[in-house]
Amino acid sequence: MSLQLNRSSFGDPANAGNVLSQNEADELLNNWVLNERLKLHMKQVAHLMKSWAKEKEELNEADQWRWQMAGLLHDADWDQWPDQHCKKIIEELETRKVDPEIIHAIASHGPAHFGVEPQTKMDKMLFAFDELSGFIHAYSLMRPSGYEGMDVKGVKKRLKDKAFAASVSREDINDAASRCGIALDELIGFVIAHQSGYAN
Numbered sequence: 001m002s003l004q005l006n007r008s009s010f011g012d013p014a015n016a017g018n019v020l021s022q023n024e025a026d027e028l029l030n031n032w033v034l035n036e037r038l039k040l041h042m043k044q045v046a047h048l049m050k051s052w053a054k055e056k057e058e059l060n061e062a063d064q065w066r067w068q069m070a071g072l073l074h075d076a077d078w079d080q081w082p083d084q085h086c087k088k089i090i091e092e093l094e095t096r097k098v099d100p101e102i103i104h105a106i107a108s109h110g111p112a113h114f115g116v117e118p119q120t121k122m123d124k125m126l127f128a129f130d131e132l133s134g135f136i137h138a139y140s141l142m143r144p145s146g147y148e149g150m151d152v153k154g155v156k157k158r159l160k161d162k163a164f165a166a167s168v169s170r171e172d173i174n175d176a177a178s179r180c181g182i183a184l185d186e187l188i189g190f191v192i193a194h195q196s197g198y199a200n
Helices: 022-032 036-055 061-073 087-095 100-107 121-142 152-160 170-180 184-198
Strands: none
Touching: 022 036, 022 061, 036 061, 036 121, 036 184, 061 100, 061 121, 087 100, 100 121, 121 152, 121 170, 121 184, 152 184, 170 184
């Protein structure tokens, strides 16, 4: 099953700055995503995106929401329409006249799968947080103390164990860190610190 999008431009530049409201985005999420584990993953990635935009990029609240929205909806079509991932959510957001930068971030969150290269910082951070967030959450579930006491060294040890969370692509994690120009240790530390408060 090919998920290649076979396109490189998304949305209409005239819609730059257009976003869904929080209520509209939540309604789309809840209608499209029935799997609670997937929904949690999307909310965790959204939280990481917003936190990074605020703390590292020092963006205003409107731009923080743009980053958060990209994270919140990046896997919206995976639950019910996996053969149309990311095509369906992209088309939905284009119909709703959403900012093309948000749509491009979603389209490029798995370049090996969708054939779209991450270009902007938003693109690259969504790609970076997607797999890493899921991996670190899986690690927290096997630890008696969950996120408490988790450190970078422990996460990296599990990354080397190919049998653990085998579905998570180590290649994507390393590729994403390289594209961001951010040390993997820093990304792991950021996820541990911020996702620990968003574990349920």
